[in-house]
């Protein structure tokens with residue numbers, strides 16, 4: 001049981017939007033997809049869900065290539081939040097449409113969750129607020145009975161209480177049903193507490209794929225002050241400067257080793273403090289402009 005995304009590319013108007021994206025998506029995992037605006041996240045989702053025909057590559061779902069076994073895509077749930085057709089439909093009508101497409105759609109659970117979220121089946125989709133629309137879409141995903149769910153920007157513009165409700169729904173679904181989620185977001189703090197794995201998209205390609213537990217074991221971030229203004233070679237060769245506050249250098253090391261540790265200590269730092277590592281740090285290092293280092297107050 002897994003999804004393997006294999007060399008997925010999409011070209012639109014002769015422009016390559018995503019380029020040979022490959023990764024494995026295991027059951028029960030929550031994967032974050034991050035990238036700067038226009039990096040290709042929505043295009044990757046649309047191509048995975050077959051809303052766009054892929055230019056190259058395929059998906060293998062539970063061992064079967066979707067090109068030979070297209071019914072396997074019923075295991076994958078995705079609502080295109082930008083292009084959907086149901087503005088004038090009631091929530092009950094929309095659910096009926098989804099029930100046709102997903103054989104394991106659970107109508108009883110849908111009614112139960114709708115009531116729990118104080119939503120009425122008779123309301124029209126267009127009458128819902130942004131947060132209610134996202135909650136409704138997540139409810140559809142949960143009752144669709146699909147083991148793999150894609151959520152595009154589920155936290156976008158939502159207040160903290162709605163975000164917390166969404167996170168709670170996702171976490172309980174993973175715990176109770178082993179549902180797996182692939183979530184794109186610019187809200188890196190929210191992803192930090194939620195995800196097991198993070199994919200970084202840049203220049204059409206997947207530039208990093210981290211298991212967050214491994215990352216926290218391998219990578220380190222330090223605040224360093226050295227006796228002289230010369231930055232030691234080990235910082236330049238093995239580290240990446242994240243921020244500079246006066247004499248304090250905030251430096252990220254992708255693979256922190258004993259040799260790097262010895263190299264730093266040999267430079268007799270006046271201060272060497274390990275700091276908690278966040279997805280935001282890795283985002284800055286992997287996806288930011290390498291020449292632009294943030295200068296603090």
Ligand SMILES: Nc1ncnc2c1ncn2[C@@H]1O[C@H](COP(=O)(O)OP(=O)(O)OP(=O)(O)O)[C@@H](O)[C@H]1O
Nearest residue numbers: 012013017035036037038039040041042043044186
């Ligand atoms: N149908 C389309 N026709 C032409 N260009 C497109 C189309 N869809 C996407 N693009 C282009 O592909 C690039 C990636 O767009 P996409 O929406 O996938 O990015 P994204 O990572 O989801 O961005 P954001 O974080 O801003 O939502 C953009 O430059 C966009 O203009």
